[in-house]
Amino acid sequence: MRILRYPAMLLAAVAYFGGSAAAGPITESVPGAQGEVRWSDGVLRATGTGVRPRDAESAAQARLLARTAALADAYRNLAQVINEVRVTASTTVERFLATDDTIRMSVEAYIRGAVVVAESDDEDGSYRVTIQVPLTGKDALTGLVLPNVLRTPRVSAPVEIATHPGVVPSDPRTSPPLVSMPTPPMPSVPQGPAALNLEPELLTPAGDQGPFTGVIIDARGLHMQPAMSPRLFDALGKEIYGTVNVDASFAEEVGIAGYMGTIRAAMALERVGKRPLVIRAIGTPDQFRRYATISAEDAQRLLAANAQTRFLEKCAVAFIVDERRARDEGR
Numbered sequence: 001m002r003i004l005r006y007p008a009m010l011l012a013a014v015a016y017f018g019g020s021a022a023a024g025p026i027t028e029s030v031p032g033a034q035g036e037v038r039w040s041d042g043v044l045r046a047t048g049t050g051v052r053p054r055d056a057e058s059a060a061q062a063r064l065l066a067r068t069a070a071l072a073d074a075y076r077n078l079a080q081v082i083n084e085v086r087v088t089a090s091t092t093v094e095r096f097l098a099t100d101d102t103i104r105m106s107v108e109a110y111i112r113g114a115v116v117v118a119e120s121d122d123e124d125g126s127y128r129v130t131i132q133v134p135l136t137g138k139d140a141l142t143g144l145v146l147p148n149v150l151r152t153p154r155v156s157a158p159v160e161i162a163t164h165p166g167v168v169p170s171d172p173r174t175s176p177p178l179v180s181m182p183t184p185p186m187p188s189v190p191q192g193p194a195a196l197n198l199e200p201e202l203l204t205p206a207g208d209q210g211p212f213t214g215v216i217i218d219a220r221g222l223h224m225q226p227a228m229s230p231r232l233f234d235a236l237g238k239e240i241y242g243t244v245n246v247d248a249s250f251a252e253e254v255g256i257a258g259y260m261g262t263i264r265a266a267m268a269l270e271r272v273g274k275r276p277l278v279i280r281a282i283g284t285p286d287q288f289r290r291y292a293t294i295s296a297e298d299a300q301r302l303l304a305a306n307a308q309t310r311f312l313e314k315c316a317v318a319f320i321v322d323e324r325r326a327r328d329e330g331r
Contacts, residue, residue, distance in 0.1 A: 026259045026321055028226060035081035037135070039226040039259040044141070045117070045132045046081050048074025052125045066127035067119070074131045078111055086227040087145060089290040096145055106144045113139075136255045142228060143252040149229050150248045202263040204278045206297075212305045213273020214316030216266045219281040219292050224321045226259045227290040232317075234299035237285065241302075247313045258318040266318040273316060277305050281319075292319065 026040040035046030050069030056062035083094035097104040114131040121127055134140040198220060204212075217232065231242035246256060260266040263278060279302065283293040294302070306312045 026226060026261055026323065030081045030084045033077045033080035033084070035077045037081065037085055037226070039135075040261065040265075042135045042255070042258075043132050044078065044081050044085070044135055045130060046074050046078035047128060047130045048072065048077055050127045050129075052127070063121060063127065066121075066125070067129065070119070070127045070129040071116075071131070074129045075111060075114065078114055078131055078133065082107060082111065082141065085141065086225070086288070086290055087149060088227060088229045089231075089286040089288045093141070093145055096148055100148065103144060103148065107141075110140065110144060136253065138252055142255050146228065146243075146252050146256070147248065150243050150246075150251060197262075198280075199263045202267070202278055203280065204301075206301075210275070210277065210305045211308045212275055212277040212311065213309065214271065214276040214311045214318070215302055215305070216263060216272055216276045216278045216318045216320065217281050217292055217294065218263060218278065218320040219284070220320055220322050222281060222284050222292070222322075223289050224281070224284050224292055224319065225289050226319070226321065228255065230257050230319065231291040233285050233291065233293045235282065235293060235296045238299075240294070240299050241312055241317060245312055246315055250313070250315045254315055256315055256317070259321055260318060261320065261323040263320055266320055269318055271316055272318050273311070276316070276318075277302060 025038055028037045028039060030036060033046060034048070035044070037044050048070045050066040050071075050073060052062035052066040056065060083092065083097065085093045087093055087096065093107070097107060110133060114133045116129060117132045118130040119128060136142045198218065203218075229243055232240045234240055243251070243256065254271060258266070258269055258271050260269065266272060267276065267278075279294060279298040281292040282295055285291055285293050
């Protein structure tokens with residue numbers, strides 16, 4: 001394989017999403033698209049392949065035609081990756097494109113602005129090109145899609161909480177009957193603090209009253225998966241964080257939340273500040289596992305901390321999710 005070039009990667013959200021501190025990138029592959037959403041890096045990436053035509057007039061022309069075909073394939077794959085990005089637990093970007101021509105045209109222009117981050121001319125006659133676009137920013141996917149979500153009136157109504165093996169609310173005396181919800185089959189993940197390396201020493205002690213600059217929610221072991229518009233609930237199903245209480249300008253520019261693989265990696269994110277509140281999630285209330293639930297006690301701590309510095313409005317939120325990622329097939 002002959003590597004031609006590796007231009008500098010466009011990471012529009014590097015200050016907020018980071019990546020170098022993570023034990024591994026939080027990546028969501030899109031089946032059949034040769035692409036992925038790199039949530040922890042804040043980028044979307046896709047690869048395309050082209051083949052040198054046999055009837056080309058010269059080797060140079062054959063290579064150019066193969067590269068052109070590879071680029072076209074990469075753009076198609078990137079469009080598919082973008083279509084499949086989960087916005088809320090039950091909706092993808094594709095649904096917004098199908099119902100809003102303005103968003104669709106803006107996303108098409110956004111795709112055309114993709115940057116080539118790697119390409120190779122292989123000895124077997126094929127040519128490969130990898131392209132990338134930023135996930136966050138006014139002119140990126142969050143800036144194009146989230147305004148539509150944020151404009152939609154939504155009441156913070158309680159949800160029925162679904163629990164998963166090994167997870168129970170912290171105070172069952174005050175919790176409603178739990179309703180089991182069907183969930184897509186997920187890969188098994190080693191359980192227990194030792195297997196998951198849950199960094200218990202980094203959790204904020206119960207007596208620490210802050211002030212805090214942000215919040216980190218550790219959802220490892222719960223198979224939580226990233227979304228552009230995640231929500232956080234207490235054990236009674238009341239929404240604590242989501243599009244109902246964020247500043248639209250912050251959400252569009254940096255995203256509603258960041259995703260990392262370890263608490264230490266999340267602590268390095270600029271978005272959560274120098275002194276984040278670090279708490280553990282107890283469950284995922286939706287069937288697609290895109291939202292998280294925290295205990296009643298931690299919900300009170302979070303709301304009290306936010307009342308002091310109002311960091312939730314600035315989207316100073318990060319989720320810690322399992323590094324081994326499997327994309328659900330549900331819609």
